[in-house]
Amino acid sequence: MPINNGLAALSNNLFLWAIVIYAVAMTCYAIEYAFGVRGLVASAAKSQVHEAAKVPVLIGAGGLDSSLPADASRAAASPARSGAAARWGARAMVLGRAAVLATVIGALCQLGSLIARGISVHRVPWGNMYEFVCVACLVGVTCWLIALSRRPKLRHLGLFVLLPVVLLLGLAGTVLYAKAAPLVPALNSVWLKIHVSAAATSSGIFMFGFVCGVLYLIRQGYDARTVAGREITFPFTIGVRLPSAESLERLTFRVHALAFPLWTFAVIAGSIWAEAAWTSYWSWDPKETWAFISWVVYAAYLHARATAGWRGKKAVAIVILGWGTMMVNLFVINLVQTGLHSYAGVS
Amino acid sequence: MLSKFVAMLSFQLRRLWGQLISMRTALVLLFLLALAAVPGASFPQRDLNDGKVEKYYHDHPTLAPVLNRLWGFEVFTSPWFSAIYLLLFISLTGCLISRMRVHLPPLIMGPPQVPAHLSKLPLHERVETEREPSQVADELQSSLREMRWRRMRRRTDPDGTITLSTERGQLREVGNLIFHFALVVVLVGVALGSLWGWKGGALIVENSQFCNSVQSYDQFTPGRLVSDKSITPFCLTMKNFQARYLSDGQPVNYKADLRYDEGKSAGSSDPRKPYTLQVNHPLRLHGAGVFLINHGFAPILRFTDRYGTTFESPTPFLPRDPKETSEGVVALPDANQDPESDKKQPNVQVAFEGIYVPTAPQFPPFINSEYPTRENEGITLLAYRGDTGLDSGIPRSVYTLDQSKVRSGQLALLGSKFLQPGQSWQLDDGSSVTFVGTKQWMSVEISRDPGRLTALVGAAAMVAGLLISLFIRRRRLFVRLHARGDGTSIELAGLTRADSEAFAAEFRRIVSTVREKTSVTESGEPSGAQTLETVGTTHAD
Ligand code: HEM
Numbered sequence: 009m010p011i012n013n014g015l016a017a018l019s020n021n022l023f024l025w026a027i028v029i030y031a032v033a034m035t036c037y038a039i040e041y042a043f044g045v046r047g048l049v050a051s052a053a054k055s056q057v058h059e060a061a062k063v064p065v066l067i068g069a070g071g072l073d074s075s076l077p078a079d080a081s082r083a084a085a086s087p088a089r090s091g092a093a094a095r096w097g098a099r100a101m102v103l104g105r106a107a108v109l110a111t112v113i114g115a116l117c118q119l120g121s122l123i124a125r126g127i128s129v130h131r132v133p134w135g136n137m138y139e140f141v142c143v144a145c146l147v148g149v150t151c152w153l154i155a156l157s158r159r160p161k162l163r164h165l166g167l168f169v170l171l172p173v174v175l176l177l178g179l180a181g182t183v184l185y186a187k188a189a190p191l192v193p194a195l196n197s198v199w200l201k202i203h204v205s206a207a208a209t210s211s212g213i214f215m216f217g218f219v220c221g222v223l224y225l226i227r228q229g230y231d232a233r234t235v236a237g238r239e240i241t242f243p244f245t246i247g248v249r250l251p252s253a254e255s256l257e258r259l260t261f262r263v264h265a266l267a268f269p270l271w272t273f274a275v276i277a278g279s280i281w282a283e284a285a286w287t288s289y290w291s292w293d294p295k296e297t298w299a300f301i302s303w304v305v306y307a308a309y310l311h312a313r314a315t316a317g318w319r320g321k322k323a324v325a326i327v328i329l330g331w332g333t334m335m336v337n338l339f340v341i342n343l344v345q346t347g348l349h350s351y352a353g354v355s
Numbered sequence: 356m357l358s359k360f361v362a363m364l365s366f367q368l369r370r371l372w373g374q375l376i377s378m379r380t381a382l383v384l385l386f387l388l389a390l391a392a393v394p395g396a397s398f399p400q401r402d403l404n405d406g407k408v409e410k411y412y413h414d415h416p417t418l419a420p421v422l423n424r425l426w427g428f429e430v431f432t433s434p435w436f437s438a439i440y441l442l443l444f445i446s447l448t449g450c451l452i453s454r455m456r457v458h459l460p461p462l463i464m465g466p467p468q469v470p471a472h473l474s475k476l477p478l479h480e481r482v483e484t485e486r487e488p489s490q491v492a493d494e495l496q497s498s499l500r501e502m503r504w505r506r507m508r509r510r511t512d513p514d515g516t517i518t519l520s521t522e523r524g525q526l527r528e529v530g531n532l533i534f535h536f537a538l539v540v541v542l543v544g545v546a547l548g549s550l551w552g553w554k555g556g557a558l559i560v561e562n563s564q565f566c567n568s569v570q571s572y573d574q575f576t577p578g579r580l581v582s583d584k585s586i587t588p589f590c591l592t593m594k595n596f597q598a599r600y601l602s603d604g605q606p607v608n609y610k611a612d613l614r615y616d617e618g619k620s621a622g623s624s625d626p627r628k629p630y631t632l633q634v635n636h637p638l639r640l641h642g643a644g645v646f647l648i649n650h651g652f653a654p655i656l657r658f659t660d661r662y663g664t665t666f667e668s669p670t671p672f673l674p675r676d677p678k679e680t681s682e683g684v685v686a687l688p689d690a691n692q693d694p695e696s697d698k699k700q701p702n703v704q705v706a707f708e709g710i711y712v713p714t715a716p717q718f719p720p721f722i723n724s725e726y727p728t729r730e731n732e733g734i735t736l737l738a739y740r741g742d743t744g745l746d747s748g749i750p751r752s753v754y755t756l757d758q759s760k761v762r763s764g765q766l767a768l769l770g771s772k773f774l775q776p777g778q779s780w781q782l783d784d785g786s787s788v789t790f791v792g793t794k795q796w797m798s799v800e801i802s803r804d805p806g807r808l809t810a811l812v813g814a815a816a817m818v819a820g821l822l823i824s825l826f827i828r829r830r831r832l833f834v835r836l837h838a839r840g841d842g843t844s845i846e847l848a849g850l851t852r853a854d855s856e857a858f859a860a861e862f863r864r865i866v867s868t869v870r871e872k873t874s875v876t877e878s879g880e881p882s883g884a885q886t887l888e889t890v891g892t893t894h895a896d
Contacts, residue, residue, distance in 0.1 A: 190601070193609050197635040258856065265825040269818055276814040285635050287554060287646040287800045289807065290545075291403055292431050297396035304389040308382055310825075315378040333389075341396070 015128035016188035022121035029114035036107035037167035141180035147212025199281030206274035217263035218331035224256035298337035376449035395430035478849035530823025537816035544810025554802030589617035741766035
């Protein structure tokens, strides 16, 4: 069947729009963040006057107090806030909502782009690395939106979720881009649908988990510095607006508890496919090997979380390592080395 | 003295064993395993691609031998990689045994006794009622059962205090055990495959027959315990090969029409059963699979030597690019031998180097094909005469000429010519060569892996176990009822290991149900209430 060039072009346009809209959303988040912090500091100063009991941490003013940092964000929402701070806060709120709306529209553009690509070439839209990254990013954003719908307070994470998404999409559109084309025979299999969709979905979830992990580490560092009375420097200054370390840690775990079985399944589906295509279900080709390395690292994370003395900072650090191995697999292996996987389609 | 020594030794061994099966060791070994796999993905591996290893030797002449000594080109069968995963699986087995001892008895025996000090548990609440203990206990038991807390243990102490303990989600530990056990099953599957599996590669030209035996393979890799007899008999012929491409040359589909027979009768007559072999659709036979790997063209040259003897057969050429430009050698070590004489003349052998193009360009040179199917085929031949070196008995590639013979002048280049089907070329000694046409060939890999199914079952169990263990939460609920005045004081406490937040909400629901059912005058215990409140705040966060 011939390729539908009109739809293929539409898909590319929607892809570009998705990036632009995500960038707009990021800007809104960033401004909300900046205003929000200003409002927060102002309100913190106020509440210091009004409520002598609870003194939230002051950024840059050499935080004097070691009260639970969670109080700071709570203070921002407390009725004590008034005047300029409230105005800042209200504007920030509007921007925050606009950011969420933009994120949703961006995700819809991405979805449209994938559907158009799929129809234009009469196959599932995850037949090469470019499409793979698009699917993974869409899943990551969707995860984030689902988490947000359950807990509106997570909105402050938005900027940090979209950052890797926009970076990855940028790379996908430039370095990994492959034009609309049918599949090569080796990829023409039901297992493509199963294996690659599971791998892309779990990669997307892992990406969200990675962001949660990074934010946990920031929040945790912020808390530790606050308690120790040390100066809070970037990136730990971000911590003030984040949910509590405990809830971020739990979120990190939950997200990985979802992604890990799916990744396990993806690797197994891949090896069933490999058996049908290349005779042996496991041949330690570089892509397989890195998938295995990621799997072992994430298993180590789940393990570490249950190991005495590892829970918390050390365990979450493994998550960062895990995402690093996923990135190696995505970029280094596809672009630098080629094994049996004829998937990359980058030339 | 000796007994003391034995005691000490056994103490040390136990300690070592305890360390080996600890979570910390498992963690370290997991890291080591991940780390050890990295060189396997960074350096070319012999099993995967021997050619790349050779190239690595060529590109890094000093580093390659060092890497080789450290098993850098066969990481996954190296002693150090094996050591890590074997240690990990020993640790795993030990861990499984000790954890089965811990987790299976409660599974059979039911929930544990109610602890003495319920107020020490993280979730704790007290409810007062005017009804008497046994009545309340009955009521509680039935409403908890309604809430699907089914495994219940009830005990009445001599002083009339009634305790209830119940738990849910014990399956979590079972799931975890299944997952870890399944890892062992997968490893067993892999081991079965590497001991009793085999694989071989063969190239089959259109209409020629291939029968399964060790000798008929171009290369054959047997598992450690494979004997020639364990190779099942079957025969197959390739009738026709179709490759479809887009107009820009991107392949869309490869199909090979096969006829095959298996079992004892195989080989006694022409194979009959039809099968269409495709990439991703292997032919599954009893005990072996046939997989399509590659395909190409085999030009047919008819050579008539100076004595009038004719040689004609298809010779597979290897594709060099995606447009199927192919290269190969047709060597005729028996050409130009006087039929009247018994003595073999070595220096009159003939060989042709050829570049075959399925679609020749309009203008010369005709050495790069323009499309991968036979639209305008042709072959550029370089004719040589002399000693091909094929009688020396040294095995060498059939796709290239021995260049040392060319350099030393033992094999002399006569000239070159481009031929299309039906065209001939007359050589200086009166012999002639005709390009008759081409046949297609396919290369297949044929393999057997007796551990496949075991590994698959293990893998499926792994996923199932993971899902169970990561999504089921184990939680326990304890209730103590003791008479107080005319009524009963109900003390409830809950315990969970992971995800205390969700359980706190569940616990609150249970407590409020209990309140309703016992319709009460309550005297909330400050500490209990406070616990709930704090947890509640975290939840709202
Ligand atoms: C082949 C290597 C291993 C892998 C890939 C692996 C993987 C995992 C994974 C993914 C989990 C989390 C999922 C779950 O709870 O079921 C887990 C949990 C666990 N593993 Fe392993 N494991 C390995 C070896 C071991 C060994 C040697 C031990 C013994 C020390 C062990 C003990 C445990 C325990 C106790 C848990 C439960 C943690 C909890 O309660 O949350 N594992 N393992």
